[in-house]
Amino acid sequence: MATFIKPCEGYLNSLVGYRVDPKTGKPRVMHRGADYTSHTNNNIVASAAGKVRFLDNNPNRTGFGRYLIITHDNGYETLYAHLASINVRLNQRVKQGQKIGVKGTTGKSTGVHLHFEMSKGRWNNRYTTNVNPILWIDDPEIRTVQEVLVQLGFYTGDVDGIHGDGSITAVEKFQKAKGFSAVDGIPGRGTMSVIHKEKDRIIKEEIERVKVIQSKLVKAGYKLKVDGLKGKATTNAIKTVQRATGLKVDGIAGKATDAKLNAIIANLNKPEPPIVKPVPPVQKPKEEEKVESAENKNEIPEWAEKAWEHVEEKRLIRDGRPNDYITRAELAVILARRDGLNV
Ligand SMILES: [Zn+2]
Structure with missing residues (x-):
């Protein structure tokens, strides 16, 4: 588990650093912690295991309102301020993630939030040990x-x-x-509402993009649901296409994969070659057979014959279609070219 965890739900709305003081309006006041906005769940938990070293249940004694400090086993301390209520006792040991209080707006505060500080070593009000908690979370x-x-x-x-x-x-x-x-x-809240809108838009676009790819895969002979969700079947189909067409096999349908898919679909829509397997030349044919054989030969493209001879000799294809979207003749050409044959 992480050394420190986020102490509550909510958005960040103030970081460690100089800022305009939200209460007094002073232009340059050092803020020593991170602030988290209120949330439907305002529980505060211990950021790491440790012992409650200090707590102040008086909401008006200091600017922190109700607050507490936990000493952690690595010597760091965390401080939680402006609490509505504290749920632990002084010197109590707490586990990481254990509820220690509820967010409030006690002390010098303009609304319900958690002010969260961290110190490397014992916390002090001269802030000689103050560190930025955000870098841990x-x-x-x-x-x-x-x-x-x-x-x-x-x-x-x-x-x-x-x-x-x-x-x-x-x-x-x-x-x-x-x-x-x-x-x-x-x-903070305003930025996050726009971020979430962008996220929704990106997700919708991705679903549409995956649907387009899935439709193409279906046209290329794969059995898939066109649901826009990139599951295992879709990824595997993309990988098969990539493997068969010599692309990087990453299961991600980029421009190159899309182009290959388009080519495969275009090829499938072409009529099949009339004869897939060339007839081997006959040594001493009878006169009638010779004529027939010659006619057949005219129908076999030269590239296919050459490729087939090579592929058969090397026994690269046995019976059956090699896969769902490519003909035996096309695969023969691919394999022959792979071996350097000019077909
Ligand atoms: Zn604060």
Whole structure:
């Protein structure tokens, strides 16, 4: 398990760094933690296992309102502030993910949220041990942000759920492109609503794209459901096409695979060659047979005969169709060409 986990549900709406103070309006005030918005589930859990080192159940004594500090086994501490209620006792040992309280808006706060701080070593109010908790946390909301921004070309980093510098810059680019008034790199409620819309649009487009590929695979002879969901059957069919046509076998239907599929479908729609297997030349034919044989021979394309001789000699094809979408003659040509025969 991760060293630290996200302590609650909700979106990030403030990072560690200088910001305009939401309460006083001062332009440049250092914010020492991450803030998470309220959510339908406002429970707060311990980010890692540890011991409750301090708690203050008085909502008005400090700007933190009701808050508590947990000392973790690796020496780090986490602080949870503005709680509506605290569900643990002083010195209680807590497990990672155990409920420790409920989000609130006690102390210096403008609305229900969690203010979450981390310190490397003992927390102190001079902030000499303060670190950025976000760099420790794999946040599913941030994964969504990163996935969408990769698709939209704003982000090229890892989809790891950690809102580090690269991720912040990508969100800033996205906010700028979308004309947001606040370009702050924070995927808060407003940014997330647009991110989720983009995600829905991307998913819909992907379903339509997969449906088109599935329809083509069906035309090429594969038995598939055209449902837009890229399951095992679809992936395997794509891989078979890629393998048979000499493409990189990755199961991803890109432009090259699509072109091959189109070619296969076009080929299938052509009439089959009248004679698939050339008749071997007869050494000493009778007069009548010779005529018949010559007529037959005229109907066999030269390339097919050459390919067949090669393929038969090498015993590359036995009985039966090689697969669902290619004729024996076509495969013979592929195999003969593979062996360097000019057909
Ligand atoms: Zn805060």
